[in-house]
Amino acid sequence: MSNKYRDQFIRAVDTVRDEGRYRIFRDVRRRCGDFPKATWFKDDGSENEITIWCSNDYMGMGQSPCVIEAVKQAVDRAGTGSGGTRNISGTTHYHVQLEQELAELHQKDKALLMTSGYVANEATLGVMSKILPGLHVFSDAMNHASMIAGISRARCEKTIFKHNDLEDLERALKAADPHVPKLIAFESVYSMDADIAPIKEICDLADKYNALTYCDEVHAVGMYGPRGGGIAERDGLMDRIDIIQGTLAKAFGMIGGYIAANTDIIDAVRSLASGFIFTTSLPPSTAAGALRSVKILKISPHLRTQHQERAGALRTRLTRAGYPVIGNETHIVPLMVGDPIACQGASDTLLNDYGIYAQPINFPTVPKGTERLRFTPSPFHTDAMMDELLLALEHVWHTYGLKRRRVA
Amino acid sequence: MSNKYRDQFIRAVDTVRDEGRYRIFRDVRRRCGDFPKATWFKDDGSENEITIWCSNDYMGMGQSPCVIEAVKQAVDRAGTGSGGTRNISGTTHYHVQLEQELAELHQKDKALLMTSGYVANEATLGVMSKILPGLHVFSDAMNHASMIAGISRARCEKTIFKHNDLEDLERALKAADPHVPKLIAFESVYSMDADIAPIKEICDLADKYNALTYCDEVHAVGMYGPRGGGIAERDGLMDRIDIIQGTLAKAFGMIGGYIAANTDIIDAVRSLASGFIFTTSLPPSTAAGALRSVKILKISPHLRTQHQERAGALRTRLTRAGYPVIGNETHIVPLMVGDPIACQGASDTLLNDYGIYAQPINFPTVPKGTERLRFTPSPFHTDAMMDELLLALEHVWHTYGLKRRRVA
Numbered sequence: 001m002s003n004k005y006r007d008q009f010i011r012a013v014d015t016v017r018d019e020g021r022y023r024i025f026r027d028v029r030r031r032c033g034d035f036p037k038a039t040w041f042k043d044d045g046s047e048n049e050i051t052i053w054c055s056n057d058y059m060g061m062g063q064s065p066c067v068i069e070a071v072k073q074a075v076d077r078a079g080t081g082s083g084g085t086r087n088i089s090g091t092t093h094y095h096v097q098l099e100q101e102l103a104e105l106h107q108k109d110k111a112l113l114m115t116s117g118y119v120a121n122e123a124t125l126g127v128m129s130k131i132l133p134g135l136h137v138f139s140d141a142m143n144h145a146s147m148i149a150g151i152s153r154a155r156c157e158k159t160i161f162k163h164n165d166l167e168d169l170e171r172a173l174k175a176a177d178p179h180v181p182k183l184i185a186f187e188s189v190y191s192m193d194a195d196i197a198p199i200k201e202i203c204d205l206a207d208k209y210n211a212l213t214y215c216d217e218v219h220a221v222g223m224y225g226p227r228g229g230g231i232a233e234r235d236g237l238m239d240r241i242d243i244i245q246g247t248l249a250k251a252f253g254m255i256g257g258y259i260a261a262n263t264d265i266i267d268a269v270r271s272l273a274s275g276f277i278f279t280t281s282l283p284p285s286t287a288a289g290a291l292r293s294v295k296i297l298k299i300s301p302h303l304r305t306q307h308q309e310r311a312g313a314l315r316t317r318l319t320r321a322g323y324p325v326i327g328n329e330t331h332i333v334p335l336m337v338g339d340p341i342a343c344q345g346a347s348d349t350l351l352n353d354y355g356i357y358a359q360p361i362n363f364p365t366v367p368k369g370t371e372r373l374r375f376t377p378s379p380f381h382t383d384a385m386m387d388e389l390l391l392a393l394e395h396v397w398h399t400y401g402l403k404r405r406r407v408a
Numbered sequence: 409m410s411n412k413y414r415d416q417f418i419r420a421v422d423t424v425r426d427e428g429r430y431r432i433f434r435d436v437r438r439r440c441g442d443f444p445k446a447t448w449f450k451d452d453g454s455e456n457e458i459t460i461w462c463s464n465d466y467m468g469m470g471q472s473p474c475v476i477e478a479v480k481q482a483v484d485r486a487g488t489g490s491g492g493t494r495n496i497s498g499t500t501h502y503h504v505q506l507e508q509e510l511a512e513l514h515q516k517d518k519a520l521l522m523t524s525g526y527v528a529n530e531a532t533l534g535v536m537s538k539i540l541p542g543l544h545v546f547s548d549a550m551n552h553a554s555m556i557a558g559i560s561r562a563r564c565e566k567t568i569f570k571h572n573d574l575e576d577l578e579r580a581l582k583a584a585d586p587h588v589p590k591l592i593a594f595e596s597v598y599s600m601d602a603d604i605a606p607i608k609e610i611c612d613l614a615d616k617y618n619a620l621t622y623c624d625e626v627h628a629v630g631m632y633g634p635r636g637g638g639i640a641e642r643d644g645l646m647d648r649i650d651i652i653q654g655t656l657a658k659a660f661g662m663i664g665g666y667i668a669a670n671t672d673i674i675d676a677v678r679s680l681a682s683g684f685i686f687t688t689s690l691p692p693s694t695a696a697g698a699l700r701s702v703k704i705l706k707i708s709p710h711l712r713t714q715h716q717e718r719a720g721a722l723r724t725r726l727t728r729a730g731y732p733v734i735g736n737e738t739h740i741v742p743l744m745v746g747d748p749i750a751c752q753g754a755s756d757t758l759l760n761d762y763g764i765y766a767q768p769i770n771f772p773t774v775p776k777g778t779e780r781l782r783f784t785p786s787p788f789h790t791d792a793m794m795d796e797l798l799l800a801l802e803h804v805w806h807t808y809g810l811k812r813r814r815v816a
Contacts (some may be wrong), residue, residue, distance in 0.1 A: 057491030083465030
């Protein structure tokens with residue numbers, strides 16, 4: 001590689017660094033059975049015990065003894081990798097069973113596993129314009145990068161509507177050619193702002209303007225609804241969403257993503273989506289573990305109650321103490337910082353001085369100027385851990401001169 | 409969903425069906441310790457014992473007791489999923505160690521794990537034009553779908569050169585603007601044609617025209633080179649390839665993909681590639697299993713010898729019996745059929761009547777008119793299994809009126 005090329009790669013990273021968003025990956029090891037405690041491997045070779053406050057293993061299912069047992073059993077029975085794409089020897093009985101279970105969870109004909117939630121969004125949205133020529137996509141402004149990647153890949157007409165703004169969405173739908181196929185793409189729970197989409201109203205608009213609905217429930221499956229079917233299940237709206245997209249990597253504690261829909265949609269995506277076709281399927285043991293996890297959470301409303309209680313407790317304590325908590329309806333508790341350098345600094349101090357791990361959320365994950373710390377209390381985060389966190393924040397907020405509402 | 413939409417989804421699948429390339433996924437369960445034997449779950453609910461002849465678990469590492477032990481140990485220690493993106497609590501010590509091992513394997517500064525080989529290609533190639541404005545990519549005509557997806561995502565100037573054709577590549581390089589950044593993207597082993605790229609000569613051209621080189625070694629890592637570093641290692645060319653891309657899902661028997669390159673390239677891709685940033689990292693146990701697998705294959709040249717011996721034995725027997733074997737230099741043994749319906753029929757008969765599982769390879773995996781059966785003998789495919797295969801093919805070739813060279 002010539003120096004000219006090297007300089008360009010270096011410059012690309014320098015830009016990231018200059019904007020205060022150069023990312024240093026923390027090397028941690030989760031300790032099974034002891035979550036949210038973990039070991040942090042520091043750059044100098046030493047190790048520290050820390051408390052993870054930013055995991056998307058929201059319910060701690062990644063350490064469930066039943067899930068672990070299912071994974072180990074499947075590895076013993078079927079080995080590690082699947083050895084092929086879904087079409088070329090990579091469809092195992094575990095995949096088939098998991099897809100049936102997910103279809104049942106969302107009350108759809110069929111489900112289709114993908115290697116990740118990212119791939120599920122990108123592959124599915126990316127192939128829609130091929131199936132529906134002339135497609136016009138209406139996309140919420142806060143949609144996840146993977147949805148944006150899929151829509152961009154589709155190279156179709158698209159309109160971005162203001163976040164959760166029904167008027168803006170209707171304006172866009174009304175302005176569009178009434179004869180072209182339409183699809184409204186949105187999330188149920190927005191992970192960084194911790195707010196929830198007006199699903200019913202979006203579906204009403206979809207009916208009115210004859211649009212398909214595509215809802216990303218990755219931050220909701222397992223955690224909302226009587227059986228963990230997500231916000232759409234909670235609100236009795238699953239049958240009004242044409243394509244529900246979910247993940248196995250968050251509340252279900254594994255890896256992988258999926259869509260659930262009627263037979264015709266699934267068969268078309270299965271037959272045409274490049275990101276689904278040309279990739280090795282998930283390992284049998286991943287499917288086995290996820291199957292167990294979905295089954296467990298289906299019958300564990302008490303875990304969901306406990307989870308919400310913990311999130312509510314933290315949110316209340318932070319709000320009462322005057323911290324700028326964002327959102328108020330989900331299990332995610334973000335604190336606005338509004339500056340990338342301060343956000344990184346606050347996170348570093350929390351980790352170094354207090355063993356509290358909350359990764360800074362900077363651009364491009366959130367818009368510039370809205371950098372934040374994002375806490376995800378699980379059922380395993382105790383009151384004592386919250387005491388520690390509040391104490392540490394007190395110090396950190398002062399150190400970095402961050403704003404706090406005056407409290408009585 | 410209105411009937412109009414439903415019709416469009418149905419029509420999309422009908423087109424696939426009309427072209428004889430509708431895919432029926434075989435529901436199999438690998439039996440650990442018994443590979444390539446497996447159980448086939450038939451649609452009528454019955455089960456058959458079969459021999460898998462089309463797995464990309466080329467070396468059978470998916471059932472290695474040592475790899476399985478590493479996976480189970482890591483699940484016990486760290487739980488199942490990683491719980492986050494690499495940046496947000498999803499970097500574990502297992503990931504760090506595996507990346508170091510892969511960098512060492514390819515003699516590069518750094519390696520970067522992705523959730524799949526597909527994602528590694530798409531995310532890396534997709535971000536290149538952002539780092540190198542004005543980029544012109546030169547892409548081999550037979551490159552994998554994931555590379556095509558990445559290049560398409562980059563939305564840069566691209567020229568497709570004839571497969572493995574140095575003259576055509578040079579013509580294209582010569583015709584290009586000498587001042588723009590250039591990248592030559594190719595594979596080492598082409599999986600469907602079982603041939604190998606002229607890597608040295610491509611690198612010579614890259615030097616001459618100041619282009620970067622990107623080589624997909626997914627069908628070579630673990631299987632070629634003294635330590636399993638791939639064809640580039642075998643030919644002493646690793647230092648001449650700027651970005652080596654590999655997979656953990658084939659010879660290494662797990663799931664996941666990666667790139668290996670110098671620090672500046674890795675840091676730029678790590679900092680900017682959407683498909684890397686916004687997705688949950690591989691489970692710790694996947695990284696642990698892959699680490700073990702890479703380490704084992706590094707010191708197992710005897711397995712590579714055995715693997716090549718088995719592939720050679722099958723290729724020789726088929727060639728002697730007059731079958732249209734494609735290619736002659738790799739571990740993959742494809743037989744040309746040249747018709748999608750016959751290819752599907754032959755595969756069905758092999759499976760139903762002989763318990764031999766070789767999935768038909770149809771469009772879009774290969775060009776129309778070049779449909780084929782593709783056999784991948786592992787070190788665990790015995791002479792007796794080959795006897796059975798030859799006997800079955802004799803019948804199938806006759807049944808479908810397929811061509812065979814007359815033999816003395």
